[in-house]
Every structure is written in structure tokens, then in C-alpha cells.
Amino acid sequence: MATPKKVLIAEDSSVIQNLAKKIxxxxxxxxxxxxxxxxxxxxxxxxxFDILLLxxxxxxxxxxxxxxxxxxxxxxxxxxxxxxxxxxNAKNYSDEDFKSAGFNDALMKxxxxxxxxxxxxxxxx
Numbered sequence: 001m002a003t004p005k006k007v008l009i010a011e012d013s014s015v016i017q018n019l020a021k022k023i024x025x026x027x028x029x030x031x032x033x034x035x036x037x038x039x040x041x042x043x044x045x046x047x048x049f050d051i052l053l054l055x056x057x058x059x060x061x062x063x064x065x066x067x068x069x070x071x072x073x074x075x076x077x078x079x080x081x082x083x084x085x086x087x088x089n090a091k092n093y094s095d096e097d098f099k100s101a102g103f104n105d106a107l108m109k110x111x112x113x114x115x116x117x118x119x120x121x122x123x124x125x
Contacts, residue, residue, distance in 0.1 A: 005050040037066030056087040071102040082123035
């Protein structure tokens with residue numbers, strides 16, 4: 001059996017974090033969850049992930065800052081990891097804003113969990 005893909009979820013809402021975690025674990029993904037972008041940067045420095053799911057509105061370092069920091073990493077493998085935005089404020093940003101910041105895709109809240117699974121599988125296969 002294949003090694004489970006590693007997903008890093010950065011989401012300050014524990015409800016959304018736990019739901020996404022349970023759904024993706026059920027699909028055989030290995031999940032690590034944190035509350036802000038700074039924690040993402042600390043973790044990505046120490047270990048590899050197959051995909052990052054970043055909430056846009058987080059304390060300390062938001063998703064937009066975080067994806068730019070990831071894309072600027074000197075380790076090219078880590079800098080190229082697929083990154084998906086999770087946002088409840090779709091009106092604040094266009095698809096173009098997400099793309100230019102460095103996101104591969106964006107999911108709107110309330111999360112459609114079928115789409116979450118499809119996007120994560122699609123970007124990690």
C-alpha cells in the first residue's frame with residue numbers, strides 16, 4: 001500500500017480544521033494541523049508535505065503572506081509544494097489574486113468536502 005500523502009492544514013477555526021482533518025484522514029491522508037502561517041513555516045522547515053491547505057484569514061501570518069513565504073523558500077522542492085487557499089471572504093480576492101500570490105487552487109467556505117477531497121487528491125497524485 002502506498003505511503004499516505006502528507007497534508008498540512010493551517011486553519012484558525014478548530015471546527016473547520018477538525019472536519020477537514022477527519023474527512024482527509026478517512027481518505028488515507030496523513031494530516032498535520034496548525035493555527036497560523038508562522039507555524040506552517042516552522043514545520044515546513046523541518047519536514048516535507050505533499051500539499052498545504054491555508055486559511056486566508058489567520059492570526060500572526062495569514063494565508064497570503066504564508067504562500068508567498070513558501071514560494072520564496074530556497075529549497076525548490078518545498079517552494080513548489082501545491083498550496084490551496086481556504087477562504088470565507090471570496091469577495092476580497094479574485095482567482096487572479098490567489099494565482100499571483102502562488103496558490104494552485106482556492107476553496108470557498110463553507111467548505112464543500114467532496115471538492116476538498118477532489119482538489120487534494122488531484123494535486124497530490
